[in-house]
Amino acid sequence: MAREGRLTIIRERVDSTTALQNVAGMTDDVAVVVEGSVLYPYIAFTARCAVPTMIGKKEITVDCLVDGVNGHGATADSFSTEQMVACDEVRLQSKITDGEARRTAQRTVTHRLGKKLKLIAPFDVQLEAAGTVYKRFWIIRIGDGRIMADSVTGNMHPLSASAA
Amino acid sequence: MFGLPFETALLVFGFPVFWILYMVVFLYVSRRWDRDSATEDDAS
Amino acid sequence: MSGTVIFFLVLYYVVVLGIGYWAMRRGGGEDLEGYLLGGRQVGPIATALTLQSTSMSGYMFLGAGGLGFAQGYWALWYAAGDIGGGLLNLSVIGRRMRKMSQMMGALTSIEYLEKRYPSPAIRLVAGVLTIFLLGFYVLAQLIAGGKGMALVTGISYPLALAIAVGIILIYTFMGGYLAVAYTDFFQSLVMLVGVMWILIAALSELGGLTAANTALSELDPTLLSVWGRGLGFEGQWGVVAGAILIFSVGYMGWPHVVTRHMAMSRPATARRAGFWATIWSLFFVPAPYLVGILAILILPGLDDPEMAIFQVAGQLLPAAVTGLVMAAIMAAIMSTADSLLLQTGSIASRDIYERFINPRASERQMVMVSRGLVVAVAVIGYVVALVEPPTVFSIVIFATSVLGSAFLPAYVCAVWWRKANTPGALASMIVGATVAFVWEYAGLVNTTELHPMLTGVVSSTITMIVVSLATQTISPVPAYILDAMGVSSKVGPIPERFLAATEFDLANEAAAVGKAIEEDSQDG
Secondary structure: OOEOOEEEEEOOOOOHHHHHHHHHOOOOOOOEEEEEEEEEEEEEEEEEEEEEEOOEEEEEEEEEEEEOOOOOEEEEOOOOEEEEEOOOOEEOOOOOOHHHHHHHHHHHHHHHHHHHOOOOOOOEEEEEEEEEEEEEEEEEEEOOEEEEEEOOOOOEEEEEOOOO | OOOOOHHHHHHHHHHHHHHHHHHHHHHHHOHHHOOOHHHHHHHO | OOHHHHHHHHHHHHHHHHHHHHHHHOOOHHHHHHHHHHOOOOOHHHHHHHHHHOOOOHHHHHHHHHHHHHHHHHHHHHHHHHHHHHHHHHHHHHHHHHHHHHHOOOOOHHHHHHHHOOOHHHHHHHHHHHHHHHHHHHHHHHHHHHHHHHHHHOOOHHHHHHHHHHHHHHHHHHOOHHHHHHHHHHHHHHHHHHHHHHHHHHHHHOOOHHHHHHHHHHHOHHHHOOOOHHHOOOOOHHHHHHHHHHOOOHHHHOHHHHHHHHOOOOHHHHHHHHHHHHHHHHHHOHHHHHHHHHHHHHOOOOOOHHHHHHHHHHHHOOHHHHHHHHHHHHHHHHHHHHHHHHHHHHHHHHHHHHHHHOOOOOHHHHHHHHHHHHHHHHHHHHHHHHHOOOOHHHHHHHHHHHHHHHHHHHHHHHHHOOOOOHHHHHHHHHHHHHHHHHHHHOOHHHHHOOOHHHHHHHHHHHHHHHHHHHOOOOOOOOHHHHHHHHHHHHEOOOOHHHHHOEOHHHHHHHHHHHHHHHHHHHHO
């Protein structure tokens, strides 16, 4: 939860220079420049699951992030966070209530684990709310178009064409 | 061919050849889909 | 089967269980968790092996071999489509479906259909159809498992069947945890080697392919014909067309096939998977049919054609190898049955029970429903398998025809046709399933010489087109869906290399971020 203008953001592993280098490395002929960054909200949970196996219960911990904008859930690799002061950069607002997020997280973890472990037996999922975290996406202009780069994974996605 | 009548040989070898050609065309048409390995390694 | 075979069969399971046990004891918490949850890439070969290993099941070892034995080279019409099935699906639908399912946040293939064609009726029809037909597919695996076990151990079929069902249920209820991480790869490898060994042994026993074909033609020249034994299918292009369609497009109806598309990480994966799938299929799809054909010469007295491959293995392979290969095959069959049962249970609990009967269902209640259905399917399957077992071949063809006919237009038009709307999809699913079902049941294949798959797919496609166009005004496709479909074309002038690097998982974020940036730049 933001407290007095402090935000929790996921510790980045790819900074703007690296992201730019990655992109530049994929093209010689078009101008590439980092325009800025955007902070994207997720509601974070840590799920502790006691999964039944043939030799008793196994404890598995899963992090789950619920997209704050559209409410979709996804399990996540473990991540660390840091606090920063809220400033001018573009920050998307979370529109999902905590209750909705919790239900989504429960369902996502159960579904994902159940599927991967091919389980039909019920298992306990204890969810700990970890508040709202933000992930930074670098906005990079390529020629006339834009793409965004994930500051944690470096993965990219084009952005839809804007007016200018 | 292998002691098979013509139509059967066509069935046995024709379809695999067709699918190989299809695959080649697909790989060509989608040739830009291949990621730069540099970016992929950096990402993880 | 000899004691050596059984010994090695048991040894195989001991080793597999041992690997699984060691893996869990070792804790290896993070590695295993990472592998299981993060979906880390294991490498192209291992990925390809696991991708294709789901296709190794009762059909491959019993159905395909049995058809080859019964009809000769006619059987290869079914292989013809199968070789390209994976590639076809990946190339036509893979990437787009992956993107759509991400944008709409669908967790399962049936949820995906409901989100693309908004209507509870879609989910209900799709869910019920799939459960019903998955049940048939489970039946096929039970029969395969029971017969295989009876053959290897020498015990009676009813008892062997009961043991097979029992093992499958235990597997399902205890969690396929053991098979998942470390043994899938090992198992696939054993089967791979085993299938090739059986084929090569059969060929060398007969002095090569040409010699074998010559011997076959002396026995009965129609065995080499494309029209089947005794030219039974002569001129029946309608049946041939169906045979080709079944395993090329018929796969679209199977949830586990469709779900694979939804798990793709980025476009390059489709490309790579398409390549490996084809290479694999070129070798392994025709192999079981061929072994079945060669078995005509090797096992002239065979009374159950579907046992052809097992018997050839027993006869030609060293006992130890037979034991290991049989064990791997049995494990594959049980693993397939387990996956199918889990899917059936999951669809029943999430897509039917929670969606329509009890929206406030707790996870525990849903698991109860899952379990209940799994037990029901297993019991019904056991009874049918015992009392009047159909051939594995006929079951799989039937189930794939109905599912394929029902879902092909729905999945393809979901990503390719912007006018495909809910009434169109709903009607096409119902018509396709009904036509294929009735065609099969009323034996119309014989009178019309048209395969149920052919008539089913044609009627469902026509229905989708006609109904969608007729209802465009009263039920248009919602704008947000059109957006999701058109997202890639709205992307500005970005070099193609970047489009290839698109990470599907970021689709939603990209849409929101793109909008936010636009608004921000407008605000000044």
